[in-house]
Amino acid sequence: MLELGRLEDLPQDYRDELQSHNLVPLWPSLRGVLPPHIPARQTQATHWPYQSIKPLLLKAGELTPIEKAERRVLVLANPGHGLEKMQASAAMYLGMQLLLPGEWAPSHRHTPNAVRMVVEGDGAWTTVDGEKCPMARGDLILTPTGLWHEHGHEGDQPVIWLDVLDLPLVYYMEASYHLNGDRQATKPGQGDRAYRRGGVVPTPVFGRSGARYPMLRYPWADARAALESLAADRPDLEAVQITYVNPETGEDAENILGFYALMLRPGQTLRLPARSPAIVFHQIEGGTEVQVPAQSFTLAEADTCCAPGYTAVTLHNRSSSEPAFLFIADESPLHRKLGVYEERG
Numbered sequence: 001m002l003e004l005g006r007l008e009d010l011p012q013d014y015r016d017e018l019q020s021h022n023l024v025p026l027w028p029s030l031r032g033v034l035p036p037h038i039p040a041r042q043t044q045a046t047h048w049p050y051q052s053i054k055p056l057l058l059k060a061g062e063l064t065p066i067e068k069a070e071r072r073v074l075v076l077a078n079p080g081h082g083l084e085k086m087q088a089s090a091a092m093y094l095g096m097q098l099l100l101p102g103e104w105a106p107s108h109r110h111t112p113n114a115v116r117m118v119v120e121g122d123g124a125w126t127t128v129d130g131e132k133c134p135m136a137r138g139d140l141i142l143t144p145t146g147l148w149h150e151h152g153h154e155g156d157q158p159v160i161w162l163d164v165l166d167l168p169l170v171y172y173m174e175a176s177y178h179l180n181g182d183r184q185a186t187k188p189g190q191g192d193r194a195y196r197r198g199g200v201v202p203t204p205v206f207g208r209s210g211a212r213y214p215m216l217r218y219p220w221a222d223a224r225a226a227l228e229s230l231a232a233d234r235p236d237l238e239a240v241q242i243t244y245v246n247p248e249t250g251e252d253a254e255n256i257l258g259f260y261a262l263m264l265r266p267g268q269t270l271r272l273p274a275r276s277p278a279i280v281f282h283q284i285e286g287g288t289e290v291q292v293p294a295q296s297f298t299l300a301e302a303d304t305c306c307a308p309g310y311t312a313v314t315l316h317n318r319s320s321s322e323p324a325f326l327f328i329a330d331e332s333p334l335h336r337k338l339g340v341y342e343e344r345g
Contacts, residue, residue, distance in 0.1 A: 043089045043278050043308035044080035045292045046246040050119070050302035053110045057098045057160060066103045073097045073163065076304060085168070088306050089278035091331045092257060093167040098160050099124050099153045107150035110178035112170040113254045114149075116141040117162040117327050119302050120218075123155015130187040135159060138220025138284045140244055140327070144213050144254055148181050151205045151209060162304065163283055164329045166256040191215035195247035196222065213254075215247050220284065224325065227263040231323075239270060239280055241328075260328040264288065264317035274312040274344040277331035280317075281305050286324030299326075310344065 007015065007028040011183060016023065032040065038153050057074050076094035077083040088094040097106060097116075101123070116126060117140055124135040129147045133139075143149040153159055170176045194202055195215045223242060231240045240263040244253040258277075264270060264286070272279075281290060283299040290297045290305055291314040297305045298318070307313050309331070317324040335341035 004028065018127050036069075037297060038310050041090075041278075041308045041310065042080040043078055043306065045297075045305070045307050046076075046078050046080075046088070046305065047290075047297040047299075047305040048076045048094075048260070050300065050304070051097050054160065054302075057096055057157065061098050061100050061158065063342075066100070066105060070108075071097060071105055071256075072099070078306065080308075087168040088280060089168075089308070089331065091166055091169040091334055092278065092280060093161045093165040094161070094280065094304065094306075095163040096160060096166075097163050099151055100158055100213050101153050101156050103151075103153050104183075105151040107144055107148050107181040107184055109148045109180050109181065111145055111175050112165045112167040113145045113256055114143040114165045115254065115259060115329075116143065116161055116258075117284075118163065119160045119162055121155065121157050121159030123157070124148060124151060124153045124161075124240075126151050127184045127186055128307045129213075130184055131190060131216055132186045133190070133192075133217040135161065136220065138224070138325075138327075140218040140223075140253075140259060142213055142216045142218075142253060147213070148184055150177065150184060162327075163261075164257065164267060164280070164319075166254075166334075169256065169334070190217065192217045192219055192222070198226065201247050213246065214320035215253075218244050218253070223261045227325065228323075231263055231265060239272075240265070254333070255337075256331075256334045258330050258332040259329075262326045262328055264315060264324040264326070266322055267317055267320040269316045272315065274310050275332070276309045276340055276342045277335050278301055278309045279313065279328060279330040281307075284325040284327055284328040287318040288326060289318055290314075291316070328340075 004027050060072055073095040075086045077086050078086055078088050081087050118135045118137050126133045126141050128143050128149045133141050189215050226242050227240055242261050244259040282304045283301050288299045292307045292311050
């Protein structure tokens with residue numbers, strides 16, 4: 001490989017003059033920004049056990065009232081990026097959010113896209129653009145860029161969910177901000193009812209509704225049933241996985257991050273190829289052994305982990321009698337839009 005010159009090889013007076021004009025020589029840093037064969041990655045394989053998070057989150061509920069927090073969240077930060085960066089990967093932010101009975105997290109909207117994967121509890125709801133979405137374990141709820149959303153709780157036990165946002169990307173682009181608003185008036189109808197059946201969508205006899213996101217809540221009961229039906233119909237299928245999509249267009253549910261549900265058959269081992277995007281796994285039901293080069297994590301229910309891009313991942317269902325179900329988030333839509341998506345077998 002061609003050996004490039006170092007910054008120290010240049011005379012100090014020349015370097016000082018470059019700096020005075022806000023100039024930087026490329027060649028000493030070229031291999032840093034364009035490394036050979038595989039990108040430089042700060043994202044590290046990381047495991048966040050729920051049994052460690054939950055008591056700390058409940059303690060936060062005791063220490064900080066919702067009025068002083070607005071959103072009571074513990075961020076799942078990747079040490080490779082530095083904990084202060086509050087990011088799980090280059091483009092993904094993860095946070096565990098707590099809402100206590102009777103609380104209301106006020107209405108706001110922001111430029112980053114967000115989704116909520118409900119971890120545990122009943123009685124909470126999220127209102128998105130006037131649509132009131134009940135929150136039950138395993139449900140996926142979208143709060144896309146620019147849409148007003150708020151959270152409330154009418155039950156009697158704490159509700160906890162996993163937030164996934166494209167905040168690191170939007171912040172890097174210097175486009176991240178939020179606006180506060182008044183409590184939303186709810187409107188009738190729920191997208192998950194209108195678009196419940198696969199293969200059919202409402203016919204726009206008098207024109208479409210114009211909603212960019214016609215379906216905001218993806219109930220886990222429906223997703224789980226789809227996975228079980230797929231597994232039964234296709235016993236030869238190696239990866240029993242579904243993608244959360246816009247039911248009118250078939251495109252990804254949101255435009256930057258991709259969201260999926262995966263079922264591992266009892267005792268199954270599944271090897272995922274090395275792909276360019278980073279990937280996050282969250283255990284909805286069962287238990288999974290996650291193996292990446294030189295590391296492995298044992299996921300119990302509600303545990304979360306991530307793997308960097310360009311890394312092969314092997315998943316093993318720890319139960320020989322019951323299926324395991326995982327929620328997956330990744331950066332695939334972004335990589336495809338940028339033309340950098342690739343798989344390496």
